[in-house]
Amino acid sequence: MPEMTIASSIRRRAPISRPLAIGSFLLAIFAAISLCGPAIAPYDPTAQDLLALLAPPSGAHWFGTDELGRDILSRVLVGTRITMMIALVPVLLAGIAGVALGLVSGYFAGALDRIVTGFVDLLMTIPGMVLAIAIVAIVGANAVGLIVAITLSSIPSLARLIRGRVRELREEDYVSAAISVGMSRARVLLRHVLPNAASVILIQLSLLAGQAVLIASALGFLGLGVQPPAPEWGAMLGTGRQYIEVAPHVIVAPGIAIALLVLAFNMLGDGLRDRFDPNLMR
């Protein structure tokens, strides 16, 4: 097999499936909103209107107003950027750490592998949400705490997955061939092993981004994430909880936004899986 770059391993294969198309389309919309949310929001997301507290949906306020009379649609639009950041930054960081750990521990079997695997297995026994809550409790209930918590709780599963894939690849003929012609280990890892593991990594990162949105919003809901008055969707739901009895409309828009964003990442992940990994197609 010729040397591959990561890009060429992704470029091959057939037409775009429906989940892939829907996922990419939704994500493009979310990306656009997170870039120009403040510009397209009909109201200032922090502007209070004391004459329209908890107003139900109307022509002026499509999704109604919250307990301080703020326009919910505007808050959801402006909050998109926060959630996208909190989903993507940890996934990127966890991706780097998980790839490094997985590659090293999968390729260099032995003592190092046993230590990494043992540690990862231990962390996997702590439920992800509980681990995230504990980390936020230590680092702090803010965006930084969230990012640290989601990063750390995403690394174990990713490292384990990549390690497994690398161990499979290590047995491939082209890897032994590369070693036998005197290619350095680092070069084999970067030129042969990593590109062939890239699709698995991409699929998992996309699904992890969906998980990150769920964890971030749950922590926000619990009051352990981004703090009000920032228009973070989970925090909006946490505050809205108290007003379900009198104004159930306050919980509708933020929940739909979370579900759509998670759906987008899930679709992207499933679509990528169908495309690159026909064996796993269900």
Add this chain to the structure above:
Amino acid sequence: MPRGLLARLAMIPLIVFGVVTILFLIFKAVPGDEATMVAGATATQAEIDNVRVQLGLDRPLMAQYLGHVAGLAHGDFGYSTTFRGNPLPYILARLPATLLLTASAIALTILVGIPAGVGAASLQNRWPDLAISGVVVAFLAVPNFWLGMMLIAVFSVGLHWLPSFGLHGPASLVMPTLALAARLIAIIARLTRGLVIEEMRKDYVRTARAKGLSMRQALWRHVLRNALIPAITAIGLEAGYLLGGSVVIERLFAWPGIGDLLLNAIGNRDYTLVQGITVLFVLGFLLINMIVDFLFVLVNPRLRHA
């Protein structure tokens, strides 16, 4: 009992020991003086020093660690500021509510998720299959706590059918169970569908059909036994989601379990209690997986004499 199962049983104390060590190190790294926190904001320096000696916080880290592990082994979880002493009895008092919630979520998953997956597989690409797949995609995207809030809005606020908080009788179990189990139902239904379809393509199904069995008979007599084993195992693997999700669901429904207690402990910066509850969550995770492994051997004759 096969050796593999015994070996995994023997691993549990080791794993718990490892987790206890990691948690100890993490929480020792938390900034702030423990003795000051325990003594309270109004304490004098002498009182703080007194607390430090009493709790053994003046000892070297290694001695504290050994004391901590020895204490845990004897059921002493340390000094909790919330309960002014060993929190274990209070944690145990809260445990049944959490067990009830997670057990009923698992039961609902088995009762709904597996039949949905089998149904979708046997009506592949017809409308019931597409409908089930649609629900699966939706359940995987919806946050569990939001689903819970929507249920409250409809069934408590709107229709007055179900209580929106607390644990008072079977009716109060309905919405928390639904909210917690939805994601797991989706995962298991999707997996079961795939497993059944895969199994239907195998040679023994063709043989059974050649012998004159109908598709339905082949499904019930042969396919399900083989397809359901991995589906049951997957429930064990998702136990982490179930336990973590219960924390959020318990808070939403004011459910008197250990997840709710964990959030209170974090609010009060009671790290002894946080560590104790986390260890119990890990134990719960390991036990659920043990039970699943045991069932796995029980229903799979190929492993019984291994």
